[in-house]
Amino acid sequence: MSVLDPAWELLRGLWITLKSIGEKPVTYQYPEQKREVRPRFRGRHVLKRYDNGLEKCIGCSLCAAACPADAIFVEAAENTDERRFSPGERYASTYEINMLRCIYCGYCEDACPTEAIVLGDNYELSFFDRRSAIYDKEMLLEPVSSPEMLTPQKVEPGKYSRRSVPEMKDPQD
Amino acid sequence: MLSDWTLWLEWFIKALVLIFALLGGFAYLTWYERRALARIQTRIGPNRAGPFGLLQPIADAIKLIFKEELVPSKADKILFFWAPVITLVPSIIIAAVIPWGTRFTAFGREITLYLADINVGVLYLMSIASIAVYGIVLAGWASNSKYAILGGLRASAQMISYELSLGFSFVTSIILANSMSMLDIVKEQERVWFVVIQPVGALIFWIATLAEVNRAPFDMPEAEQELTAGYHSEYSGMKFALFFMAEYQKMIVICAILAALYFGGYLGPFVDKYPLLGPFYMFIKIVVLLFGMIWVRATWPRIRYDRLMSFGWKVMLPLSLAITFITAMGIVFADIYHNQIFYWAIPLISVLLGVFTVVMIYRELRRKAYERA
Numbered sequence: 001m002s003v004l005d006p007a008w009e010l011l012r013g014l015w016i017t018l019k020s021i022g023e024k025p026v027t028y029q030y031p032e033q034k035r036e037v038r039p040r041f042r043g044r045h046v047l048k049r050y051d052n053g054l055e056k057c058i059g060c061s062l063c064a065a066a067c068p069a070d071a072i073f074v075e076a077a078e079n080t081d082e083r084r085f086s087p088g089e090r091y092a093s094t095y096e097i098n099m100l101r102c103i104y105c106g107y108c109e110d111a112c113p114t115e116a117i118v119l120g121d122n123y124e125l126s127f128f129d130r131r132s133a134i135y136d137k138e139m140l141l142e143p144v145s146s147p148e149m150l151t152p153q154k155v156e157p158g159k160y161s162r163r164s165v166p167e168m169k170d171p172q173d
Numbered sequence: 174m175l176s177d178w179t180l181w182l183e184w185f186i187k188a189l190v191l192i193f194a195l196l197g198g199f200a201y202l203t204w205y206e207r208r209a210l211a212r213i214q215t216r217i218g219p220n221r222a223g224p225f226g227l228l229q230p231i232a233d234a235i236k237l238i239f240k241e242e243l244v245p246s247k248a249d250k251i252l253f254f255w256a257p258v259i260t261l262v263p264s265i266i267i268a269a270v271i272p273w274g275t276r277f278t279a280f281g282r283e284i285t286l287y288l289a290d291i292n293v294g295v296l297y298l299m300s301i302a303s304i305a306v307y308g309i310v311l312a313g314w315a316s317n318s319k320y321a322i323l324g325g326l327r328a329s330a331q332m333i334s335y336e337l338s339l340g341f342s343f344v345t346s347i348i349l350a351n352s353m354s355m356l357d358i359v360k361e362q363e364r365v366w367f368v369v370i371q372p373v374g375a376l377i378f379w380i381a382t383l384a385e386v387n388r389a390p391f392d393m394p395e396a397e398q399e400l401t402a403g404y405h406s407e408y409s410g411m412k413f414a415l416f417f418m419a420e421y422q423k424m425i426v427i428c429a430i431l432a433a434l435y436f437g438g439y440l441g442p443f444v445d446k447y448p449l450l451g452p453f454y455m456f457i458k459i460v461v462l463l464f465g466m467i468w469v470r471a472t473w474p475r476i477r478y479d480r481l482m483s484f485g486w487k488v489m490l491p492l493s494l495a496i497t498f499i500t501a502m503g504i505v506f507a508d509i510y511h512n513q514i515f516y517w518a519i520p521l522i523s524v525l526l527g528v529f530t531v532v533m534i535y536r537e538l539r540r541k542a543y544e545r546a
Contacts, residue, residue, distance in 0.1 A: 002535075003531075003532050003535050004528070004531050004532070004535070005535055006531050006534045006535050006538065007531045010473065013472045013473060014468065014469070014472050016472075017213050017468065017471050017472040018213075018468065020213055020214070020215055021212045021213055023215045024215070025211075025212070025215050025216055025217045026215050026216070027216050027217045029217075
């Protein structure tokens with residue numbers, strides 16, 4: 001067969017491409033059919049809460065300091081037991097991320113002492129103007145399951161005022 | 174006869190139908206190609222606009238019409254404008270002599286299913302096919318860009334080289350049919366298609382047409398990786414669409430010619446009784462042949478330019494000459510000795526010659542590999 005190779009190899013190539021017509025297409029029909037993201041995927045940020053609804057964020061601005069793109073802006077205010085947002089002294093009264101500046105590096109996640117800011121799995125970010133690219137605290141905060149978990153909460157005096165940083169374990173994955 | 178206005182009307186309507194069929198064919202050929210290529214690459218292809226993506230060509234057309242048209246500041250403005258037109262027009266008028274069927278009776282008159290049956294139809298095809306190269310070269314020249322001029326020059330050299338073997342495979346089927354009229358050539362295939370008598374001739378025609386319409390694996394004139402887009406690098410918007418249109422219409426027309434010359438044209442079962450089946454058979458044959466072109470594009474890599482030229486001049490031209498000679502001899506001997514054996518020796522000797530050519534290519538490749546080592 002080797003003498004006829006110049007023609008034979010061409011035909012063999014044709015046969016291979018013809019066979020692949022019968023294969024199942026690998027395409028995902030995107031808007032209808034979405035792929036699961038990977039466990040460590042870095043999508044849009046989410047501000048986490050504790051189980052009782054208090055915000056994890058204590059307004060320390062370490063994320064803003066770590067951010068290489070200068071996309072995060074944080075302003076802190078004092079907690080009281082009448083109006084408590086988070087454990088400890090202070091909470092973030094303003095928390096804004098400019099999604100057009102963010103490079104999704106995840107440094108804010110690493111810098112956070114309370115694991116409050118986490119890069120989630122939402123990658124469908126699109127805006128009609130620059131103004132709407134700035135996500136504020138309401139848009140970033142995790143939703144709550146019941147209305148009494150909403151912040152600010154009225155708590156019994158002294159219960160959450162001492163410790164602002166929770167005890168943490170090393171990450172597993 | 175020419176003063177009969179109904180005849181003029183008939184011609185006018187037929188020409189209009191033909192042009193619109195070609196334009197619509199172009200639009201849906203792009204869709205067909207994208208879908209077929211996608212399937213070969215285990216993708217789905219355009220399926221968003223309308224059912225099965227059938228409205229995709231319309232969306233493409235709207236996009237191209239509204240795109241900004243750029244003219245390079247140092248371009249030759251007049252030629253730059255006319256080059257796409259010169260490319261497009263031959264690709265449409267070449268279809269005039271293709272027979273789509275015989276004739277049928279409607280509105281109390283006989284209507285032929287072809288625009289013109291001129292007795293030198295094949296010559297007309299050859300001459301019109303050669304004009305298309307002017308448009309491409311002029312586009313390359315008028316753009317005043319090195320990529321465009323290189324693409325244009327490559328296209329001209331390639332098309333002129335492969336036109337010779339294309340011409341000889343035309344001659345082969347002219348000899349077999351003993352006529353230059355496309356209609357007679359198709360009628361002559363009622364007994365047996367010419368692809369059976371001269372398979373190598375059909376293959377040469379096929380390869381030469383791939384080079385003639387600048388399709389893969391001979392798409393050097395518009396090689397993206399080397400020349401960005403070749404002769405139409407500087408074109409955008411509707412002017413680019415005209416080149417695109419010309420290329421795809423040439424594909425359709427050349428497949429129609431191949432079907433007419435070697436694959437029995439409009440012939441098929443029951444076509445004598447119902448002549449309107451003719452265009453339908455023609456359509457099926459064209460679709461199958463077009464799939465061949467798309468399939469080849471999905472499979473074979475582009476060949477190097479010097480190899481393209483040496484393949485054209487050193488393999489295709491001698492082989493097509495030999496094929497023509499064998500066909501002529503077979504017919505002459507069958508005529509002299511009244512023995513059909515000579516006639517049926519044509520396919521046998523041709524195929525043997527084709528195999529011999531492949532062996533010679535193999536030897537040449539071996540020798541080159543040996544010299545390099």
